[in-house]
Amino acid sequence: MTEVIATNQTILVVGGGISGLTAALEAAETGKQVVLVEKRPYVGGRVTQLYKYFPKLCYPTCGLEINQRRAKMNPNLTILTMAEVTDIQGEAGNYTASVKISPRYVNDNCTGCGDCAKAVSAEFDDEYNYGLGKRKGAYLPHRMAHPQRYVIDPAILGTEDAEKAKTACKAGAVDLDMQEETVSFKAGAVVWATGWQPYDANKIQPYGYDRFQNVITNVEFERMADPNGPTGGKIVRPSDGEVAKNIAFIQCAGSRDKNHLLHCSRICCMATLKQTHYVQEALGDEGKSTIYYIDIRAIDRFEDFYQTVRENPNVSFIKSKVASITQNRENSNPVLNGVDTEGYHRYANEHDLVVLAVGMQPSVDKSSFPVDIVINEEGFIEPATENGGIFAAGCSSDALDVNRAVQQATGAALRAIQVVNRVAGTEG
Amino acid sequence: MSDLNTAMTERYRNSFLMEVEANVEEGEWVKMCMQCGVCAGSCPLGNAWEHTPQKLFMMIRAGKREAVLSSDAMWMCTSCYNCIARCPRGLPITHIMHGLAHYAKRLGLVPKNQPTQQFSQIFWDNLMKKGRVNELKLGLSMYFKDGFGQGIKNAMANKQLGQNMMKAKRMNAMEFFGGHGIKDTSGLQKMIKKAQEIEDAKYQGNS
Numbered sequence: 001m002t003e004v005i006a007t008n009q010t011i012l013v014v015g016g017g018i019s020g021l022t023a024a025l026e027a028a029e030t031g032k033q034v035v036l037v038e039k040r041p042y043v044g045g046r047v048t049q050l051y052k053y054f055p056k057l058c059y060p061t062c063g064l065e066i067n068q069r070r071a072k073m074n075p076n077l078t079i080l081t082m083a084e085v086t087d088i089q090g091e092a093g094n095y096t097a098s099v100k101i102s103p104r105y106v107n108d109n110c111t112g113c114g115d116c117a118k119a120v121s122a123e124f125d126d127e128y129n130y131g132l133g134k135r136k137g138a139y140l141p142h143r144m145a146h147p148q149r150y151v152i153d154p155a156i157l158g159t160e161d162a163e164k165a166k167t168a169c170k171a172g173a174v175d176l177d178m179q180e181e182t183v184s185f186k187a188g189a190v191v192w193a194t195g196w197q198p199y200d201a202n203k204i205q206p207y208g209y210d211r212f213q214n215v216i217t218n219v220e221f222e223r224m225a226d227p228n229g230p231t232g233g234k235i236v237r238p239s240d241g242e243v244a245k246n247i248a249f250i251q252c253a254g255s256r257d258k259n260h261l262l263h264c265s266r267i268c269c270m271a272t273l274k275q276t277h278y279v280q281e282a283l284g285d286e287g288k289s290t291i292y293y294i295d296i297r298a299i300d301r302f303e304d305f306y307q308t309v310r311e312n313p314n315v316s317f318i319k320s321k322v323a324s325i326t327q328n329r330e331n332s333n334p335v336l337n338g339v340d341t342e343g344y345h346r347y348a349n350e351h352d353l354v355v356l357a358v359g360m361q362p363s364v365d366k367s368s369f370p371v372d373i374v375i376n377e378e379g380f381i382e383p384a385t386e387n388g389g390i391f392a393a394g395c396s397s398d399a400l401d402v403n404r405a406v407q408q409a410t411g412a413a414l415r416a417i418q419v420v421n422r423v424a425g426t427e428g
Numbered sequence: 429m430s431d432l433n434t435a436m437t438e439r440y441r442n443s444f445l446m447e448v449e450a451n452v453e454e455g456e457w458v459k460m461c462m463q464c465g466v467c468a469g470s471c472p473l474g475n476a477w478e479h480t481p482q483k484l485f486m487m488i489r490a491g492k493r494e495a496v497l498s499s500d501a502m503w504m505c506t507s508c509y510n511c512i513a514r515c516p517r518g519l520p521i522t523h524i525m526h527g528l529a530h531y532a533k534r535l536g537l538v539p540k541n542q543p544t545q546q547f548s549q550i551f552w553d554n555l556m557k558k559g560r561v562n563e564l565k566l567g568l569s570m571y572f573k574d575g576f577g578q579g580i581k582n583a584m585a586n587k588q589l590g591q592n593m594m595k596a597k598r599m600n601a602m603e604f605f606g607g608h609g610i611k612d613t614s615g616l617q618k619m620i621k622k623a624q625e626i627e628d629a630k631y632q633g634n635s
Contacts, residue, residue, distance in 0.1 A: 206470070252464075252516070256516055257516035258515070258516055259513075259514070259516065260516075294462065294463075294464045320464070320465045320469070321464035321465055321466045321516070322466075322469065323465070323466050323468070323469025323470040323514065324469065324470065338466070338468070338469030339468035339469045339474065339480060339482065340465065341463050341464070341465050341482070344465075344468070344480065344482070344483050346468075346469075346474065346475055
């Protein structure tokens with residue numbers, strides 16, 4: 001049974017992505033008691049799935065390593081993984097949260113040796129790689145996962161694989177009788193950091209993400225560019241595994257659109273500009289990138305990043321929202337159809353691979369928040385006084401890049417600290 | 429050029445966009461266009477006409493009054509609604525196109541030999557006579573719109589079709605003499621006349 005010791009002076013952080021992790025660490029390092037609840041088996045969220053950051057083109061693993069070390073060293077921080085908040089009752093300074101913890105079937109004796117993964121054979125779509133690759137039924141979600149503990153997929157329970165994993169484990173960490181449990185505990189303030197998800201590209205009917213293999217999303221492209229990813233860092237066409245040399249990026253795929261997301265997702269322009277660097281890095285002058293855009297929104301100090309990409313002769317820009325994608329049946333090449341705004345030329349351009357720069361959508365649907373909270377038209381949390389001691393951090397409050405999400409999370413942590421300080425003042 | 433055209437030109441001398449907003453059905457949406465080009469790319473007939481919706485909206489904002497109103501583009505719209513379905517800003521593009529066509533017709537600026545507008549006029553005149561469309565006469569009017577010789581040629585070319593339609597009782601040769609209609613033709617004509625007056629007053633008020 002999981003025990004959580006918490007009081008009205010504890011801060012509950014919901015979501016352990018870069019925003020939640022930051023808020024939790026900032027608060028815990030001021031001496032506050034913090035409980036971090038994360039749905040995935042590890043912390044770090046979608047940042048762990050990025051190859052590089054813009055604008056410095058440095059690796060997210062670097063910052064993650066620092067944060068994970070801070071988390072390991074801090075006695076004030078309790079991390080619950082594979083856990084979801086199902087209910088929050090009460091008011092600022094006195095909340096009671098209910099948390100459902102799913103069984104991991106691996107206890108904390110796990111040394112991360114990987115013998116269980118070697119012993120099992122069934123394979124499943126790897127959610128960490130957005131289904132581009134496969135993983136075993138006993139797995140470590142990714143190399144740097146924190147906590148460094150394997151997970152057993154409930155799908156192998158009752159099969160030979162489960163027994164094999166249990167027998168293989170020398171540390172006695174595999175516990176196939178683990179049950180789902182619900183714990184409830186107190187909290188004085190809540191930092192809500194449930195983050196974002198990529199917009200479902202299947203909904204953008206004219207782009208044929210569901211019909212054409214060589215149409216992928218920007219988050220998938222990010223996995224593809226990563227040397228630790230499913231293709232070993234090779235940019236290839238899913239249809240035939242050939243190297244993709246002529247790549248199109250479609251901006252605002254699902255953003256700024258009445259039929260999809262109303263808001264500008266803000267990061268997709270920079271993400272695409274960054275990804276043209278991946279193409280350049282992988283293929284040199286052989287790799288050509290073409291960006292189809294309505295307008296490039298390289299916010300504030302990123303303008304010079306945009307200008308650098310503009311100067312690259314291997315990257316071209318076409319000012320046009322692509323109307324539809326069709327497929328050349330002979331070679332499975334996607335064909336982009338539209339009219340460009342600078343000159344009104346009609347085009348039907350064939351590419352090897354199309355990357356849809358899909359937008360950011362809040363992870364939690366408007367209707368399924370376990371607590372009363374003010375949400376705007378786009379589904380993001382408003383900074384409203386009615387929210388009491390619940391403060392949004394990161395992408396649950398707006399479409400943000402990592403830098404801004406972290407800044408905002410620090411702000412949310414401070415607000416939460418003020419609430420528990422008031423509680424401390426009255427309780428003495 | 430009609431008097432109405434002169435009056436409108438005078439009144440909106442500096443802003444064709446304002447003229448469109450005030451007088452064209454759904455015209456107030458034109459300023460919402462962000463020139464992404466999805467309508468132009470989605471139009472199945474887009475390569476068959478000179479001005480796509482995207483281009484027309486930009487021309488309106490650039491004050492190209494003459495070019496917009498005498499364009500045949502809005503007459504080529506087949507109302508497939510692809511543009512409306514895909515427009516990220518939710519502009520009722522098809523309706524704006526029809527609105528522009530209607531306004532151009534009002535001002536007498538439609539290209540004379542534009543076949544869609546010729547058909548529309550013939551259809552309207554046909555309908556107004558009896559309150560029902562007389563398909564035989566409508567077909568004949570279309571055949572003979574470019575003169576007697578061309579009419580005979582057109583009729584001969586479609587002879588088989590006509591005969592088949594008569595055999596299947598889809599067309600009646602007796603319709604040529606009078607033809608069927610509604611009970612109160614003059615009542616309908618009065619209604620339409622009143623509607624015309626209301627619309628004329630609106631345009632006069634705007635001019």
